[in-house]
Structure formats: C-alpha cells, structure tokens
Amino acid sequence: MKQALTVGDFSRVTHLSVKTLRHYHQVGLLDPDRVDPVTGYRLYTPEQIPTAQVIRRLRDLDMPIPDVKAVLATTDATARGEVIAGHLDRLETELDRTRSAVESLRNLLRRPAAAAAIEHRTVPPAAAAAITAAVDRADLLAWWHGALGELHATVQAQNLDPTGPTGGLYASEIFQDDHGEATVFVPVQGLVRAVGRVESFLVPAAELAVITHHGPLADVDLTYGELGAYTTRHEISVAGPLREYYLLDARHTRDTTRWTTEIGWPIFRAEHDR
Template identity: 60%
Template structure:
C-alpha cells in the first residue's frame, strides 16, 4: 500500500500539470519518491513539495534544465547560491542589452519632424597621430573604444598637446560591405615617433555638412540619416569617408547619454 501522493494529487498541491511532472521525471529534475513496479503509477512525498516550488521559480527565470539540475544537486548552500547568482547576472545582462534597443526606439519616436540642424563647414588638413585598420562592422565599436583609449594613453605618456578633439574617419565600405577602413585620430602639435598601432597621419581637409549628435552611439544612425537625406535632397553629397569629432565622449564622461559627437558628411560646395 502506498502512502505517498499520486501524480494527480501532487499536481494539485504544487500547481504543476501532470504532463510537466512527467517531463521533469524524464529529464531528471524531479523523480517520484516511488514507482509501483506492477502498475507504473508514480507517487510523490510531501517532502518533495519544496523542491517542486524551487524548480518552478528557477524555470520561471528561464534557467536551463541542466542548470536547475545542478542547483538541486549542489552539496552545500554556497555552491547552490553561486549557481543561482550566476544565472541572475546573465538575466541582468540580457535585460540591459534589451533596454538599449527599447530606448533607441523611444528616441526615434520622440524625435522632432525636422530632424537635426545642419551646417556647412570647411575643415583644413591636420597633422595628427592615429590608428588606422581594416575593421569588420560588427567589431567597429569595440575597436573604436580600444583605439581611443590607446591614443589617450599615448598622449599622456608623451606629453603631447592635442590641437583639437579626437575624431574618426570611416570608409563607406564599412557600411556598404560590412568591412572597411577606419581611422581614429588626435590632432597634435609636434612630431611623434610611431609606436605599435599608432602612427603619424595627415587628416585630409574636406567640405562637410555637419550635424551634432547627442547621446549614445546606438542612435547615431539617426543623425547620419538626417545628413544623408539632406545632402541627397540638395544634390551636394560626394564620395569620401564619413567623419566624426568627439567633443564629449567615453574618455570624458561615463554617462553615454551626455556624449556629444559632431558628424560630418562630405559635400561639394563651390567657393562662389
């Protein structure tokens, strides 16, 4: 005679369906306390109710079955808590990654209909130090951050004086073909001996249509779109790298919403 709970009774107690309980048995999460060899009926003990409740909560947090199994098998509280904490950290990272596109969409919906204010500017060529490489589009942000930090460290170590804000030049192929040349540079006053990836460069002059982007890089495509629309509509766009000037960036402010970037689009502008 069995004194445990039938699968139906245990289902009512735990709010887990019979189908789910059978699945948890099959995958090794929650085996019945006893299985009748003659009938195959499954019986659970009341001591298994807290285990079932833990499983429900971990699965509600999208913890994989293998990880839930590891939590239940943990021999001590510390190991169990480490496993749960690691999963919560992954959830927080996933939430943070989802938050950025949500904010980006909100920014797009809240933008004024007229878009960015655009001015025309003549930029003279500048001696600078820089890092120039062929970069895959998917890697460009991490590459850009590393290059900025490396240039900043070089400036500090050599005591060089910037003559303008840090900037970047990005070939059209980087967007069109997902791989292209990128240059991050700092205009400097005085010669500098090349070291590693850092070399002396001359940033070419250009005629630019310029708009100011305020905020994180995730939404800078909106400013580029305003410039591209403007130059196409007025038939003044020309071939050439896109240009950025970092008036306030990650080296100045940790809060990316306070960053200020000037974006330049190459144009034809007659002197007359």
C-alpha cells in the same frame, strides 16, 4: 511506504503544469519518485516539493536547464552560488540592452518633426595619433571604448598637444557587411611614436555634410538617418569613410544625455558656400 502524490496533485502543489513536469522528467531535471509500471502514471513525494520550487524560480529567471541541473547537483554552496551569480550577471547585461533599446525607441517616438541643422564643412588634412582595426559591427562600441582609452593614454604619455577634437573614421563596409575598417584618432602637434596599437596617421581632407547628435551613441543611427536622407536629396555622396567628432563624451561626463557628437558624410561640392 512513502506517501505518493499523483502528477496532478504535485502540479497543484508546486504550480508546475503537468506538461512541464513531463518535460522535466524527459530531460532529467526532475524525475518522479517512481512510475507505476501498470498505468505509467508519474508519482512524486512531498520531499520533492522544495526541489520543484527551486526549479520553478530558477526557470522563471530563464536559467538554462543545464545550469539548473548544475545548481541542483552540487552540494558545494560556493559552486552553486557561482552558477547563480553568473546567470544573474547575464540577466543584468540583457536588462541593460533592453533598457537601451527601449530608450532608443522612446527617443525615436519623441523626435521632433523639424529637420536638424546641417552644415557644409571643408576639413583640411591633419596629423594625428590613431588606432586602426578591422572590426565587426557588433563589437564596434566595445572596441571604440578600448581604443579611445589606449589612444588618449598614449597621447598624454608622449606629451603630445591635441590640435582638435577626437574623431573616428568608419568604412561603409561596417554598416553594409557588418565588418570593416575603423579608425579613432586625436589630431596632435608633434612626433607620434608608435606604441602598442597607436600609430602616426594623416587624417585625410574631406568635404562633409555635418550634423550634430546629442545624447548616447546607442541611438546615433537616428541622426545618421537624418543626415543620410538629407545628402540623398540635396548632395552628391562620394566614396569615403563616415566621420565622427566627439566634442563631449565619456571622458568629459558620465551623463550620456550630455554627449555631443558631430557626424560627417562625405560629399562632392562644386563650389564652396558663400
């Protein structure tokens, strides 16, 4: 007869609580070797200890129970490795997101009390090559990266001469309703031939209150907050998309702390600054 371990002994050996072992039995992740028909006690064997140790480590990495089952069920080392690697990739993505959030919070806490410089700017209309799409706010940064890559490749392929910095227009609905129209553009001289998502576009004229954001776009909302507070106190906001100009971005350097972005808020001005 196999040597039996009570659930208490098995818990002490594996460092899995009795409550956890009961749960794993209920969900079919780790069944006891047998259940005493009289007492209902769960009994385990020493041979189950390595399996329990693997389960504990996978669950410590927050691997979902269905994935743990898949790892334990297969004898194919390649398939097992793919499940584990897929979960590790998800953990790394979540870790990157957490690091970004932590850095953004630190930036907020370190932010100087002095107000950033804000200027008024009259922007004339400009012919441009552009990509426009309706975008979910959650997908905006990924869309931005992809659209800019396609846009700059097309401008270069058509030998168009940029006449100003790359920019973006973002409808208020993106921030208010989590979905709205976004446009990235490159002001150019010459005829833009429509290719793929790239089309000819006229960037509209605007009167803007402009602030400069330094650093990654992950915490650009802090600078938007400063600009929005300023316009609320000192300006008359008008309907129209928010505007960004990317003076220094991923095309120039991988060091996101060096990125420089101008943010423009549309305003009404009765007269120009003298």
